[in-house]
Amino acid sequence: MSTQTESAAGPPAGAPAPPALAVRELTVRFAGLLALDSVSFTVEPGSLHALIGPNGAGKSTTLNVLSGVYRATSGSVRLGGEELTGRSPHEIARLGVARTFQNLAVSPYATVADTLLLGRHRLTRTGFLAAGLRLPSAAREAARHRERVVEIAEFTGLAPYLDRPAAALPYGLRKLVELGRALCMEPEVLLLDEPVAGMTSDERRRTASVIARVRESLGISIVLVEHDMGMVMRLADAVTVLDFGRCIADGPPAVVQSDPDVIRAYLGAEAAEDSENPEGAGSEEVPQPRDGAEETTKEVRS
Numbered sequence: 001m002s003t004q005t006e007s008a009a010g011p012p013a014g015a016p017a018p019p020a021l022a023v024r025e026l027t028v029r030f031a032g033l034l035a036l037d038s039v040s041f042t043v044e045p046g047s048l049h050a051l052i053g054p055n056g057a058g059k060s061t062t063l064n065v066l067s068g069v070y071r072a073t074s075g076s077v078r079l080g081g082e083e084l085t086g087r088s089p090h091e092i093a094r095l096g097v098a099r100t101f102q103n104l105a106v107s108p109y110a111t112v113a114d115t116l117l118l119g120r121h122r123l124t125r126t127g128f129l130a131a132g133l134r135l136p137s138a139a140r141e142a143a144r145h146r147e148r149v150v151e152i153a154e155f156t157g158l159a160p161y162l163d164r165p166a167a168a169l170p171y172g173l174r175k176l177v178e179l180g181r182a183l184c185m186e187p188e189v190l191l192l193d194e195p196v197a198g199m200t201s202d203e204r205r206r207t208a209s210v211i212a213r214v215r216e217s218l219g220i221s222i223v224l225v226e227h228d229m230g231m232v233m234r235l236a237d238a239v240t241v242l243d244f245g246r247c248i249a250d251g252p253p254a255v256v257q258s259d260p261d262v263i264r265a266y267l268g269a270e271a272a273e274d275s276e277n278p279e280g281a282g283s284e285e286v287p288q289p290r291d292g293a294e295e296t297t298k299e300v301r302s
């Protein structure tokens, strides 16, 4: 993926699948608090892997370790043959892991095009000197990056806003700019932290469709942290459920959502008993977070 600059937004024909992301016995301790307790899961190449759990379960901590923002106390995260734990966020980004944040990190003055171009930074080969001297090679490279920015803007639906200040856009579009900027890094793995939080239902639909196309057309592996259970169940290939820092379930969405431990974590012991004794209890019921969920539908993946 990292060399793609051609006309289509998708990967070059015959491009290899991204490597698997293997998380093994990941433990994170903050002073006396065990935020992650020996968590293991594997993100299969090109899949959308959701990480869910009630508030405080350890989802953001996991993304922060995967992206190098937090150091693991112990355990391992491997992207193909590369160990990621112990590396800086910059090195991890260079290895092909991009992320978006729960809170928008968009510069107040930059246009959408400028903001997307920031994502190209790690792919820029021209040194400061060549760029400063306006050498033809630097100009050619800059033009290629601008072309790619336009393609990604078209792919994400941001093309009409390229010249607008990113900070002045409605919230849903600003979150798409974050996603577009991460895509501009040509990642192999994309970490999405609550990408539809706070959006209207129209914005959610639009963003969910972009995320689905990222997986389908670009073949990028996605780790999705999201409270919107309807979206998780529709989009995810696999789901890992955390509760109090521990992995309590891991598997296909349809299996995970009827797991008594998952229902207990979200809804309490009584609901779990109903699910084990299903008379009158819907086995297709999608668990609802203890709080923080803004939209919960009862759809399951077909």
Ligand SMILES: Nc1ncnc2c1ncn2[C@@H]1O[C@H](COP(=O)(O)OP(=O)(O)OP(=O)(O)O)[C@@H](O)[C@H]1O
Pocket (backbone or CB within 6 Å): 030, 033, 035, 053, 054, 055, 056, 057, 058, 059, 060, 061, 062, 292
């Ligand atoms: N930097 C930190 N210092 C101390 N404790 C932290 C830190 N980051 C997270 N925690 C704690 O670790 C636990 C897991 O937090 P985390 O933010 O990973 O949960 P979460 O599942 O993402 O929750 P939410 O859905 O509310 O975002 C919580 O008890 C939280 O207070």
